Amino acid sequence: MAQWRWLLLLVGLLVSLGAVLLLADSLLRLYNTLALISPLLAQVVLGVILAVGVGAAGFSLYRLWPFLRPRRRQSSLQAPRYPQEAAAANLYAVQNQVEQIQDQVARQALQEKARSLEFSNPSQALTIAVFGVGSAGKTALVNELLGQPVGQVGAALGTTQTQQTYPWQIPNVSKALQLVDTPGIAEAGIAGTDREQAARTVAAGADLILFVVDDDLRQAEYTVLQALISMGKRVLLVLNKADRYPETDLEALLERLRSRVIPPLSPDDIVAVAALPQPLPQVGGGWLQMQPNLLPLRARLADLLRQEGETLIADNLLLQTQQLGETARQIIDSQRQAQADAIIERYQWLSAGAIAVTPLPGLDFLATAAINAQMVVELSQVYGCEVSIEEGKALALSVAKTLTGLGLVKGTVDLLALGLQTNLATVLAGRALKGTSGAYLTRIAGKSFVEYFRQNQSWGDGGMGAVIEQQFRLNQRDAVIKAFIKEAINRVVPIAREQP
Ligand SMILES: Nc1nc2c(ncn2[C@@H]2O[C@H](COP(=O)(O)OP(=O)(O)OP(=O)(O)O)[C@@H](O)[C@H]2O)c(=O)[nH]1
Ligand SMILES: [Mg+2]
Structure with a gap:
């Protein structure tokens, strides 16, 4: 106490x-x-x-x-302290999410990915992807790091066609490593695009990326680097071919790269190396062959692996589970959207038919008649909210009132009257207009409810009115209205015609 x-x-x-x-x-x-x-x-x-x-x-x-009374210590759920724990907790949630995906192919692909993440273990080898544009010297760098010519080096773009993985060990660093040489990015042609895609997949899965450049960052390189960093990947920027620059130029280039650097990449994470220096012509004739120099990279790598080696894999695991969760969320969202659209479509023509044959006094009851409580209940079920029929009725009523209050019922009738411009008999045209307007209001209300349920039964900061107005605006586009009216004429006019 x-x-x-x-x-x-x-x-x-x-x-x-x-x-x-x-x-x-x-x-x-x-x-x-x-x-x-x-x-x-x-x-x-x-x-x-x-x-x-x-x-x-x-x-x-x-x-x-x-x-x-003496308070007992709060036994709230402890937030995971380590990325590993967080990744495991996240993966469990993601697996449950994946189960909800109805598309079998997508579900199985994500389940497989989740399983591979589940069985990956932090004591496994740390994966370092060597990544960058073609001919930046990625393979030359891999050869020099490994101390043996494992990959083909060539001046032409696309020398490395497929990724190659090599086991690796750094002196005084206990962690087992594997280096992955990748094809170049930003190359022309379909084959180049395919190779880039393969390289990006390797980079997205790697624990650490050596992003190799041989000059100032080009726009294409900058965009990819930024995307990798904002994705949460750990990157070292390696300026290769340092032998091509006099010392002052090299310093200036490094400075420029460091000034353009994107946090959380620090200036220390940008190093200059010469993996395979070319012979330089000398003033008095002859050629000077410099030795390869990877010292700055080796030193930075050793430091980084000592400091972050333990967490790099776990961080990456967490990142990958988060990405998997995001993919699953997007698939579920579009799956729900399709189900919700089908429900709205069904109810909009149901209410159109009903309104077309029921004489309604004026416009005041149009919205109330159009919005069906059962539609609200069914939409809530799609989003796992489970609203009762009583709650559905109350929600339907308040949306109807808001639609009327905002002048959108009259707005709908005017909008559709303009588009319908029928040469039907007055009575028939009146019924068709009312039925079509009812369908349109059902659609606006349905889409607004989708937003409400998507946001966990919240109308957001702007309230119900803002959501409804936004949906009205989004559906007001000419193409949407034209398609809607065409369908409405097919569906509503025959019903209206049957009525005496
Ligand atoms: N001057 C100089 N040239 C280098 C250096 N490293 C590589 N090169 C040259 O750059 C060219 C491309 O080298 P690669 O290692 O094949 O480049 P890559 O990035 O693997 O290229 P792709 O496999 O086509 O994507 C070759 O002609 C190498 O000789 C370097 O440190 N200095
Ligand atoms: Mg290569």
Whole structure:
């Protein structure tokens, strides 16, 4: 119990003790006075006063107990402390989410991915992808890092056609590593695009990316680098072919790269290397062959793996489960959207038919007649909200009132009258217009409910009116209205015609 509570209790006890003593004294005097008249009366009065006193004390204690009672330590769910735990918790949630996907092919693909993440373990080899535009020197870098010519190096773009994986170990770093050489990105042609896609997949799955460039970042490189970083990937930017630049130019280039760097990439994460220096012509004739220099990269890698080695894999695992969750969420969202659209479509023509054959006085009841509570219930079920029919009725009514209040019922009738411009007989045209307007209002209301259920039964900051107005605006486009009216004429006019 907190100290102030003890103090409060002590003061309370002292005050109560004083009050009890005072009360006892007063009672005694009252008893003595009454006993002079009648001892029985004195006993009854004292008994009643004591009973009331005990009752009041009991009631006070009952009300005060929650306040005074020692609090138990909150046993709230502990947030996962390590990325590994967070990834496991996230993966469990994602697996449940994936189960809800109805499309079998999509579901199986995501289940497979989830299983592969489930069985990946942080003690496995750390994957480093060597990534970048064609001819930046990725393969030359891999060869030099491994100390043997494992991959083909060539001046032409597209020398590396498919990814290659090599086991690797850095002195004084216990972590087992694997280097993945990838085809170049930003190359022309369909084959180039396919190779880029394969390279991006490797990068997206890697624990660490060596993003190789051989000059200042081109727009295409910058965009991909930014995308990888904002995705949450850990990247080192490697400026290769340092031998091509005099020292001052190289410093200036590094400075420029560092100034364009995107947080959380730090200036330390940008290093210059020469994987396969080319011979340089000398002033007095002859050629100078420089030695490869990967020291800055080796040093940064060793530091990084010592500092972040343990968390790189777990961080990546977490990132991948989050991405999987996002993919599953998007699939479920479009699946729900399709189900909701089918429900709205069904109800809009149902209400169109009903309204076309029911004489409605004026426009006031049009929205109320158009919005069906059962549609609200069915839409809620699609989004797992389970609204009862009573709640559905109340929601339908308030949306109808808002539609009327915002002038959208009249707006709908005017909008459709303009589009319908029929040469039908007046009565028939009137019925067709009312039926079509009813269908349109059902559609606006249905789409507004979808937004409401998508946001966990909330109308958002702007309230119900803002959502409805937005849906009205979105559906007001010429092409939407034209298609809607065409369908309405096919469906509503025959029903209206049947009516005497
Ligand atoms: N001057 C210089 N040239 C280099 C260096 N590293 C690689 N090169 C040259 O750059 C060209 C491309 O090298 P690769 O290693 O095949 O490049 P890559 O990025 O793997 O290219 P792709 O496989 O086509 O994507 C070759 O002609 C290499 O000789 C370097 O450090 N300095
Ligand atoms: Mg290559």
